[in-house]
Amino acid sequence: MIIGIDLTWVKPGKNGGTEFYIRNLLDGFKTLKNVNSYILFVADNNKESFKSYLDDSRFKFSECHVNTEKLVSRVIWKNTQLYRLMKKENIDLAFFPVYDMPLYRCNSFKIVTVIHDLQALHYPEYFTNVEKAVLKASWKRVVKNADKVVGISNYVKNDIEEHYGTKNVVAIHNPIVVKDAFVDxxxxxxxxxxxxxxxxxxxxxxxxxxxxxxxxxxxxxxxxxxxxxxxxxxxxxxxxxxxxxxxxxxxxxxxxxxxxxxxxxxxxxxxxxxxxxxxxxxxxxxxxxxxxxxxxxxxxxxxxxxxxxxxxxxxxxxxxxxxxxxxxxxxxxxxxxxxxxxxxxxxxxxxxxxxxxxxxxxxxxxxx
Incomplete structure (x- = not known):
């Protein structure tokens, strides 16, 4: 199986828990001895941070000429170019580790995405009206367009099902790595x-x-x-x-x-x-x-x-x-x-x- 993984959203050192999540998960894929291939769709300003995976022949880059810091141009690129590039790489499945995926569905491969929480529904005061509208529309679109949605806990899974009336959600917990490293x-x-x-x-x-x-x-x-x-x-x-x-x-x-x-x-x-x-x-x-x-x-x-x-x-x-x-x-x-x-x-x-x-x-x- 050829698995395409969207990493064009990762801002090295700035994404908090979601960045730890995807890097730990990639480490997990690397430890498993299987015949899958992993195509990492990386941005111009984050590809260096994922370079260590290339020492495994199952991993390769597909370079996307976007900058994760430039939101508007990244969103436009993702909605006009990403699926085209994924089809060119002949992937079997597209994996979006966050809900940030194109507005429309592509039927050339299966799609799996992850929702980490629905915070804007529970704490709307944290967000502007525009942000709330975008997030709500994004989650609704993701639930409709993905073949499977992953919630990172049963709580999140149930929350998605309750708010969006879908049964297309599975719960998979986060991978956790704690390095045994201390100071005096x-x-x-x-x-x-x-x-x-x-x-x-x-x-x-x-x-x-x-x-x-x-x-x-x-x-x-x-x-x-x-x-x-x-x-x-x-x-x-x-x-x-x-x-x-x-x-x-x-x-x-x-x-x-x-x-x-x-x-x-x-x-x-x-x-x-x-x-x-x-x-x-x-x-x-x-x-x-x-x-x-x-x-x-x-x-x-x-x-x-x-x-x-x-x-x-x-x-x-x-x-x-x-x-x-x-x-x-x-x-x-x-x-x-x-x-x-x-x-x-x-x-x-x-x-x-x-x-x-x-x-x-x-x-x-x-x-x-």
Whole structure:
């Protein structure tokens, strides 16, 4: 089977979780010993970042003369040229790792695409009216034109089916790779004024669905009431306009010594902070998949999160949960409960890249 994979949307280092997802999946395809061929449709400004796959003779580039940073010209090119190029490559199946596919259907090959979440339907306030209209139209078109749609969790699958009335959706979880790479914790101790096992850590933003404000209120109560729990919280991921907002909060409540904003940190630093925290807290109430809690458990951290949307599903009851994501006392009660619990690395063989890649290939085989 000749599988064409659209990578013209990838902005190296800028796509967040979706970029990790596709690179992990490509790694999985590479580990599987099969006779499939993989045509990578790459853009002018991202092809170098995928060059390592060319050392496997089953992979080849089909160079698309587009720039991922130039949205309008990329969309025009994709809708006028991509299917033509795919037919020229004689592919059997076109795989779109995000919903960004041409407006019309091509019957020359099978089509599979992925929807990672329907955030604009649940949090429309994040988007302009134009963005909402485009996203809703795109999802509706994708569901109609693709032979199969992949939802990255059962939650997403059910959400798509409920909103678009289709049964043409399958759930395949994300592949996850956590590299066993760390920095010297002593350096982080000195930088942030923390001690081993005496702080909490989270990766978040101030977007409402991330629910970070609840954790800030939890930390405020721990400090103000002198509750016998770690008094420090480290937060990675807050930037831009959100940074000023959270700094005002910390100033107003005199929490600057207790809540530390790390800014951008390397994966090695993040891994180290996860490993040495008393617990990794993840208060989000909306995730299509939610990789950070799983990554933290793979690194040996205790994890306390919510049961909202996909989180209970993808963490597979292997961590600790609050019953009410917005209840401060519920969070504090659970933090007390797990404070002295033993840390241990929790494996997730279900998300190994080879296994997930095989699930995708099984799906592709069922269509071709």
């Amino acid at each position: 914790f002593q350096g982080l101790q000195e930088k942030y004024g923390i001690d081993d096992n005496e702080y909490y850590y989270t990766v978040s933003s101030l977007l409402p669905h991330k629910n970070l404000k609840t954790i800030l209120e939890v930390k405020k109560k721990i400090v103000y009431d002198n509750i016998a729990l770690p008094k420090k919280l480290l937060i990675s991921g807050v930037g831009g306009k959100q940074l000023a907002e959270i700094k005002r909060y910390l100033d107003d409540y005199k929490l600057n010594d207790n809540v530390i904003l790390t800014g951008f940190i390397s994966n090695e630093e993040r891994n180290t902070l996860m490993k040495h925290a008393n617990a990794f807290v993840f208060p989000s109430v909306f995730e299509g998949f939610g990789m950070p809690p799983i990554e933290a458990m793979l690194l040996g951290s205790k994890v306390l999160t919510t049961k909202c949307t996909s989180l209970e599903e993808v963490t597979m009851d292997r961590c600790y949960y609050v019953n009410d994501a917005f209840n401060i006392d519920d969070w504090i009660g659970k933090l007390k409960e797990i404070k002295e619990k033993e840390k241990r690395t929790i494996p997730f063989p279900e998300y190994e890249v080879k296994k997930i890649a095989q699930e995708y290939l099984d799906l592709f085989d069922s269509l071709v």
